[in-house]
Amino acid sequence: MIPIILDMDPGIDDAVALSIALTNPNFDIKLLTSVAGNVSVDKTTANLLKLTTFFNRQEVPVARGASKPLKKAFVDASYIHGASGMPGYDFETPKNQAIAQDAVSAMAETLLAATEPITVVATGSYTNIAQLIQRYPEALPHIKRFVLMGGSLSGGNVSSVAEFNVFTDPDAADIVFKSGIDIVMIGLDVTLKALLSLKTIDAVAKLGECGKMLHQLMTAYGDTEADGKPMHDVNTICYLLAPEFYTLTDYWVDVITQGPAAGATVADTQNRWSQGKKNVHVATDIDAAAFEKWFVAQIPNMNKQLEGEE
Template identity: 75%
Template sequence: MTKEPIILDMDPGIDDAVALSIALTHSEFDLKLLTGVAGNVSVDKTTANLIKLVEFFNRTDIPVAKGAAAPLKKAFKDASYIHGASGMPGYDFPEPVYQPLAQDAISAMAEVLSNASEPITIVATGAYTNIALLLQQYPKLKSKIKRFVLMGGSLSGGNVSSVAEFNIFTDPDAAKIVFESGVDITMIGLDVTLKALLSNQTIADVASMGTVGKMISGVMTAYNDVEATGKPMHDVNTILYLLHPEFFTLKDFMVYVITDGPAIGGTIADTQDRWSNGQLNAHVAIDIDAKAFENWFIEEIPKMNAYRG
């Protein structure tokens, strides 16, 4: 079986942590690099959380690099009110021993891409600061990027303002660079992630499913992002999409990112083709089989336990 080569750019963060847990243990992925970025909490904490999970799953064969500590232009404000002070509360991880690379995330990504024998998928589940800097500093490597699979954005309303989703809002200038890059983009935003919920009962049930279940249930229980019928695992949807694209309904749009004013961080699709003259820049997920998501998630826990041993 051919594995898909992937760079994961993240800001764990609880839902990032769950997404990474699946990616670290899944046989279909060849994880080339993990990079941390400031977002849910500071970049020092997000990078430390990446390492905690790499050690938890005995995957210290995967390099980890620390990336941008702040957005390109906007003042940084974390989401510790949602994800806790550490970004990953709810489970007592040992202090990490494994060290991140000496080089920064942007140069580490450039090195991986330069040495790749085939284009690599970059999955970004935090602010897009690192990948925007990669595009700016290493424009000749754009052809080595197969696609961006992005958690972020929304066409139906935001979670940090009436229009803006957190990842885009955190660094809208970076998001604008990414959406204007010409790289193939799949946008997995709030339009689907707020439908893909784990019920409180499911979260409680997962706690009894071995060491991995205890860890995942612990961090999810500490997660303060709550909808009426459960908790959204936003970032997990990027990994699900790579494994089961058939669970999603996608539609191509020209998506614009708003970088100032009251709609800052908004992602606007030109649904009436008033401005884009037929141009399209993103495959946008607009619906998901929510029951299939929850069933798949539950089925993954025993596989992760078996992998960890």
């Protein structure tokens, strides 16, 4: 099993990613942490609790994280994800509550208690992770790697150069990218290729209660390309289970923190300033057909979990 901490801001594509992670037997989820991003941290925390209740996984601890970026003002993406962050499906009231610890101290405690290194997966802004790096350096050797949804080498989705998660808190991203910890960056270069066709999304609706839930979330999702909908955050989970779908290229990547290019992730593709050093494994291509087929194949696991089957 893969021990992981998931740091998220659900958000529809976060919710879809978490649905797979909570129900795939290859994952040992040690902790879920929320962060402000697609919607406020109160709402992202509530959405994590809704999903752990939905899948009968209330034993997975949920910790509330940062309510705003390190320095800049917080601006959400409710115009894409709806006011609640997870519109379209009527989730029951959560049966569990967030733990008393804040996300950063809960991460540190979980890492320090670990008997093997833990992969930290982040699908929102990296504010919590940056604070972990700053406040708990003793916990960092217990991190196997960061798998991050974010960034882009080929243009942005909130500006001409910036991807949303990095743009939301570029100062945090800068700290993370300079941390020296092994990083896999899964950004728009691949997530905009990993589309679920509208035909596939319609077919998902027929795959039990979980298929119905996913279909209702995905059809409420405001992020749509000509050939389908990108489930950006799902790629972090897919990468951990099927890395052969992805092409990674090692680069030195810097984060721009100020000015009109704030949030840009700039790779030294020509070795102009990095002197041959590398700090990020950047996902640069994907087998999109394999991704779509893999996604549909996860839904039976979800229904088994929902029905209480082993």
